[in-house]
Amino acid sequence: VKEFFIERVGSEIGQVMNFKQYYSLREEELERINRVQDFLIQSLSEKNRCIFKGSAGSGKTYVAMKKAMRLLEENKKTLFLCYNRELQDAVREHITKMTWKDYKKLKGKLDILTIHKLITDLLPHITTVYTKQLIEEDLFTNFNFTPAINALSKNFSKIPINYKYDAIIVDEAQDFEPEVWGLLSQFLKNIDDNIFYVFYDRSQAIFVSEFSPEKFGMDEKADTIVLKRNLRNTVEIANWLRGETEYGKYDDFSGIYGFNVTRHEYESIPKALGNAAQFIKKRYYEKGINPRQITILGTRRLDKIAPKAYTSEEGTFLKFEDEKISDEPFYIIQPNHLQEIPTILGSEKIEPTSYASYKTIRSFKGLESDIIILVAESLEDINQKRPDTYKNYLMDIYVGASRAKFKLYFFEYHKG
Incomplete structure (x- = not known):
């Protein structure tokens, strides 16, 4: 998995440093953190x-x-x-x-x-x-x-x-x-x-x-x-969090540089989700990246934002039959529980590289993913239309975006 990420992603999304060096630094950093945490617990x-x-x-x-x-x-x-x-x-x-x-x-x-x-x-x-x-x-x-x-x-x-x-x-x-x-x-x-x-x-x-x-x-x-130290995010993600959401006041960062945060704007939710599906399939899966490394996060449940989504006992599914995305059906799946994904793929007869996981920000809280695609209503729209909710909305965005370890995409959509 590591080698795929190094070889494939580096050339695809604008490498700002050698990815092998990135992983080497990351492992050294984690080892230092490990020792510090052990000392802290002991003390x-x-x-x-x-x-x-x-x-x-x-x-x-x-x-x-x-x-x-x-x-x-x-x-x-x-x-x-x-x-x-x-x-x-x-x-x-x-x-x-x-x-x-x-x-x-x-x-x-x-x-x-x-x-x-x-x-x-x-x-x-x-x-x-x-x-x-x-x-x-x-x-x-x-x-x-x-x-x-x-x-x-x-x-x-x-x-x-x-x-x-x-x-x-x-x-x-x-x-x-x-x-x-x-x-x-x-x-x-x-x-x-x-x-x-x-x-x-x-x-x-x-x-x-x-x-x-x-x-x-x-x-x-x-x-x-x-x-006081941000141990999860790259410097670029940590700086974006601090600048865009006003949260994440760290005294120190991991010191590891990676990729800039990528921001896209869409006219509707279906457009944002469709482009997320195409982006994941073409940019990552066809380059050998494991689906477990990518998570789509949203502020609301999939069945609340996608009229064509359908629900079963195992979760909610949004099916795409679009050659621009894939020659075979592609699914965005919001499982009831992430551990059930293998069972869902088997029961629904979905190929391992023909789906992407979707979770609400609140249900994914406390977890992390190598790559996060955050699909959310435009910050500017929220501030203009519902200013009384803007501060809480920024907190949701902070919680969701801070799940990204290596790469963060922010897909903003306009509602209505």
């Missing part, structure tokens, strides 16, 4: 309460995973919580690879869950089937955590003892509702001595409008470690 081994604050790409999730693996080695039962299902799956996959252990064998020692999964696992222990259905509907349809949190808090004594932990790690903590923090403290075996680590970025608070570490009994000044 904080005696600290039971800690807040890690850092912008997108500053290494929060990697430090969180390293801490989880260290606690696993120390035989401390740990709960690792996040917000997105995709991030949950990615963390499980990474820790499985690093520990050489199947996740099923880690369960009970290291539980990696979304907050939604934790709540739905607990509800059968404390309520009736009917009430459980009502609470889950409120949780997943209206994103209202209050009924679930209230029910669990009032009936926590009914929850089995195996839900007590020596340590809790919360990644993407800015996404959690304030009511959650009081509940989480009850999962610790000993609230005074057990470990509670929190990782967050206020610039990515796209689910919850207010976030403060004090809500879970921590002193932001005394307990905070600030991660």
Whole structure:
């Protein structure tokens, strides 16, 4: 994969440096980062309460995973919580690879869950089937955590003892509702001595409008470690983020230069998506790039922006039958879960190089991709037509664009 990326992409999208040198620098950089993160975890081994604050790409999730693996080695039962299902799956996959252990064998020692999964696992222990259905509907349809949190808090004594932990790690903590923090403290075996680590970025608070570490009994000044360096993006992407979105205030960059951010403008959503499909197929797949290296991100679900999209139990599909794109049908697929892509390709009889993955920015939060094509409504249009939403929209763009490791395309469309 690396060699393909070096040989094919370098000649296709305007190389500003030797790509072999890029990967060499990247690997050296990651090795240095690895040592620094190990030292950081070791130096904080005696600290039971800690807040890690850092912008997108500053290494929060990697430090969180390293801490989880260290606690696993120390035989401390740990709960690792996040917000997105995709991030949950990615963390499980990474820790499985690093520990050489199947996740099923880690369960009970290291539980990696979304907050939604934790709540739905607990509800059968404390309520009736009917009430459980009502609470889950409120949780997943209206994103209202209050009924679930209230029910669990009032009936926590009914929850089995195996839900007590020596340590809790919360990644993407800015996404959690304030009511959650009081509940989480009850999962610790000993609230005074057990470990509670929190990782967050206020610039990515796209689910919850207010976030403060004090809500879970921590002193932001005394307990905070600030991660100041952008470790994910090239200098060009990091500079674009800072200039276009006003977010991503890093003190330092990885120092690795790559490709300029490419911006295209389209008169409609279908035009933007069609060109994204053609661009991916012709520019990348026909040059040997792996589909797993590219992700299309959008602010809304595919079925909400593409009238011709159709939905199945496995996800949403937008089919292109256009010779300009490919001699065979080409699909943009928004899977319910990225891990299900191989199953989807088999059941739908789609060739491995005849699709591109699409995810909403919010569902892809916490993840990264070598190449990101961000499809979004024109920033200028949003600012002119809906100025009251512009700041929040910029935050969405920041979160989406910061997923790109090597190359970022920004496909803007005009709506109506």
